Amino acid sequence: MFAWLSIVTALATIALKVGAWWLTGSVGLLSDAAESVVNLVAAVVALFALRVAARPADDDHNFGHAKAEYFSAGVEGAMIFVAAVVIIYAAVERIIHPRDLESLGLGVGISVLASVLNGVVAVVLLRAGRRYRSITLTADGRHLMTDVVTTAGVVAGIILVGITHWYWLDPIIAIAVAINILFVGYRLIKESTSGLMDIAMPDEEVGSIGRVLDGFRSPEVEFHDVRTRVGGHLRFLQLHMLVPGEWSVQRGHDLVEDVEERLREAVDDLIITVHLEPIEDPRSYESWRR
Known part of the structure; x- marks a missing residue:
């Protein structure tokens, strides 16, 4: 159920954020949308991983399939790195070829709506992750919460661009977003690797x-x-x-x-x-x- 909730949320936020980017032309909002695409891929992988992890022990896996969750967190971390590269590329291109932004008010409103949706689902996933001690749900929840913080930073930056007309600030915001999610990806990969290496209990x-x-x-x-x-x-x-x-x-x-x-x-x-x-x-x- 939680994995499906994450998938539906990712689809909704992608639609909203892509719409905000299309209206404004902001590469900062594009970076926010790219992170939501990662959320969707991660949610699909999480659904598969949770189904595998729930399987009972069998002749080939005498201790069960619980470690399948670590592959989900690792894939999500890797996808975050890919998204960061895409964001940085788009930001550098915008620095070289700057352009005005349009319909900022509507674009910001749409992004805020997407952020609220992500925030609610992130809280649900984090609580479920703690309750069921699931690294998959916890990783997904952390990523969504990071997405909320990212959107807040992007929206604040876009508002500042609208006030000051410093259009060079837009790609700088996108690069800052990329650096931030790189740290998230690093933590997820580290946690996944530790689990696969039989880390000791807390x-x-x-x-x-x-x-x-x-x-x-x-x-x-x-x-x-x-x-x-x-x-x-x-x-x-x-x-x-x-x-x-x-x-x-x-x-x-x-x-x-x-x-x-x-x-x-x-x-x-x-x-x-x-x-x-x-x-x-x-x-x-x-x-x-x-």
């Missing part, structure tokens, strides 16, 4: 895990070699639990079940692997960080 979630484990620690029970990673909305935890070697398998298993239950209460969508070891054996304290 500090807040790691802290929650630590507090749960501390509650089970005793002279007979210890934990070590704790590893975490993020895969889309899924969280993966691997750890070693040390207990007396004289314990029965049943007793050790029961404790593992209790620990896992508390961990899943502390962190949503957590997949846990626990390796049970005898606390008296020196080999049990060997770490993967060697």
Whole structure:
């Protein structure tokens, strides 16, 4: 549903912003429209990525398909770079061949309407991204919110052009827009790459895990070699639990079940692997960080 909302919004804002550019001839408004085209491509990719990510684990993907979301964020970041190049090219051409702007009032009004639409949808997507811990929805929401800020800057600049008749300011505004969205693209690609490289869980979630484990620690029970990673909305935890070697398998298993239950209460969508070891054996304290 959220991906379709993003697609419909992108189509509407493209129509509005292209109309504003056609009326005014402003390359600044053209740059704003180009960013909305990127939003549309990103929304289509997001729809595909979310469908893939929602698929359950299978024989070929034993840990599910959640990482498909990272490809969406990466594609969106790459598209932003392409849009920035197009914007800069158009801006430089306008600097070389300046021209007057027309119907600024109507063009600005249309752009403001498109910006309000983007802002409302951006808030919806960001809230959904936090709720479902979806990098795709979060990336889409951030991009739309960036689009709102971009439009605000462009509109302010166009108004200034109309007041001062400094027409050279129009392409300068477009270049500023391009530089701004380049930073957004860089952040999206960095976040996508980090996810594909199995980045550790956020500090807040790691802290929650630590507090749960501390509650089970005793002279007979210890934990070590704790590893975490993020895969889309899924969280993966691997750890070693040390207990007396004289314990029965049943007793050790029961404790593992209790620990896992508390961990899943502390962190949503957590997949846990626990390796049970005898606390008296020196080999049990060997770490993967060697």
